Structure formats: C-alpha cells, structure tokens
Amino acid sequence: MRSRFRPSHAVVVAYLALFVALGGTATAVTYVVSSNSQVGPGTISGDAPPTGKHANIIPNSITGKDIANRSGVDTCPTPLTKKFGPICAGSPGVAKKFADALGYCTDLGLRLPSLSEGIALAKKFDVPGVSFPQNFWTEQTFAGSVEDGDWVVTAGGGYGTAPQNASNQTVCVTDPSA
DSSP states (O other): OOOOOOOOHHHHHHHHHHHHHHHHHHHHHTTOOOSGGGSOTTOBOOSSOOSSOOOSBOTTOOOGGGSTTOTTOOOOOTTTOEEETTEEEEOOSOEEOHHHHHHHHHHTTOBOOOHHHHHHHHHHSOOTTOOTTOEEEEEEEEOOSSOOEEEEEETTSOEEEEETTSOEEOOEEEOTTO
16 A cells, blocks of 8 residues: 655645745845945935935945944034044133033033143144134143143144133043044
8 A cells, every 4th residue: 555645734834944044044145245336326324314316325424323343433423523633622612611611521421632632633723612812721730839720722732731710712522433
C-alpha cells in the first residue's frame, strides 16, 4: 500500500516563515547605497527638512543632532549663537557684571569664553553685541595684588583685567563638536 506524505499546517507555516526571513535578509544586503546616483533627489535630510525640491542631501538640514558623534558639525544653539571659526558665540548686546554674565550664559547652557577664545574671536571676527572699544568678559579669574577681577577682551583683540563689579559686555560660547 502506498503512503502519501501530507505536511501539517504548522510545517507549511514554518517553511514559509523561513523562506521569507532568508529572502528578506538577502534583499536588504543588495540595497547598500554606494553613490549619490543611487539616491533620489530630496530623499535624505535631517530632522527638519525644508519644503520644496532639493538635492540628495538637503543643505543645512543635517546637524550634529543627526550624527552620533557630532563630528564637529555646526550645532550652534539658535537664535542666540552662530558659528565663528571652531566655536559658536552670541551676545544679548547688554553690559553685565561678571556674576550676572556668568549666570546668563549658564542659564542658556553656554559659558563665557576662555581668554584665548575671546582674543581669537575679537581678532578674527566681529564679536556679536560688542563694538570697539567695549570689553567682554572671559571665564578666567585674575587674582592680583591690587584688586581681584576677571580677564576681559576688547573688540579688536586687546585684553586686560576688570573688577567683577564692573559692567562689561556678555558673550556666551559653546564648542559645537563637544
């Protein structure tokens, strides 16, 4: 007598699932993008792409938030700061005493510039909210024999010290690659 093999529904479903799983993996491997010509226009963007037609990567739509290690991508906080060389800087354009300036920047998640950052900003760029001959605070404290104070930088790149109760411009900075 002849016996007929008839698989159960469970066996059929198991084989079907195995076939789909193996076929899906092979398909995913074949779709690795290796050139821009393989990507349609306007298909890659950051978290807030603008509307309209665009190239493959939409300009200014990818920021450090979109990249795991941030890789020095411009991630300046807006609207206060913008990129100046390797750092972001901004100013409310208001003179403050040192403690008030420090608190203002801290409340924004920013900091006062180091003395070297301040000098570089003042020599190479128009520091926001500061015009010659105004000074702006740095984070470096000066302990001298006459009066304790902090280092300040003058628009244009000069520097010196000022007592903490003096009023100077406030410039807040951050390192976008940090």
